[in-house]
Amino acid sequence: MAAPKRPTLTHLAVPKAAQPAPQVEAAPTPPVDTPAAPQASAPSGKRVPTPRRAPQDMKTVQVRINKRGWMALRNLASDKDLSLEALMVEALNDALLKHQQPPIVERRTGERGTEGIEAE
Numbered sequence: 001m002a003a004p005k006r007p008t009l010t011h012l013a014v015p016k017a018a019q020p021a022p023q024v025e026a027a028p029t030p031p032v033d034t035p036a037a038p039q040a041s042a043p044s045g046k047r048v049p050t051p052r053r054a055p056q057d058m059k060t061v062q063v064r065i066n067k068r069g070w071m072a073l074r075n076l077a078s079d080k081d082l083s084l085e086a087l088m089v090e091a092l093n094d095a096l097l098k099h100q101q102p103p104i105v106e107r108r109t110g111e112r113g114t115e116g117i118e119a120e
Contacts, residue, residue, distance in 0.1 A: 058108055061088075 065073075077087040086107060093103035 061092075 092105040
C-alpha cells in the first residue's frame with residue numbers, strides 16, 4: 001500500500017490581492033543600480049520590509065570557528081568597545097601587513113557600521 005501524497009507548500013501561500021494595472025503613461029524607468037524608495041506601509045497597515053543591499057564593492061566573509069575562540073573574540077571586541085566586525089577588519093588588515101601587502105580592508109558604513117569610527 002502506497003503512502004498518501006504529501007501536500008506542497010503552495011497551499012500555505014497567501015494569494016496576492018488582484019490589483020488593477022495602474023494607468024500610467026510611458027515614463028522612463030529608473031536605472032537598475034538605483035535603490036527604490038522605501039514603501040511606507042502596505043494597504044493593510046502593515047509595514048513592507050525593504051530588502052537591504054550591500055554596495056557593489058563590498059563582499060561578505062563568513063568564517064566558522066570554535067565556540068571558545070568566538071567567545072574570546074567577542075570579549076576582546078567588547079573590552080576594546082568595538083563591534084566584532086570592526087575587530088575582524090583590523091585583523092584582516094594586520095594579516096595583509098604581515099604579508100607585505102597594503103592594509104586596504106574597509107568596513108561598511110551606515111546604520112550598523114558606525115561603531116569605532118571617531119567623529120571628524
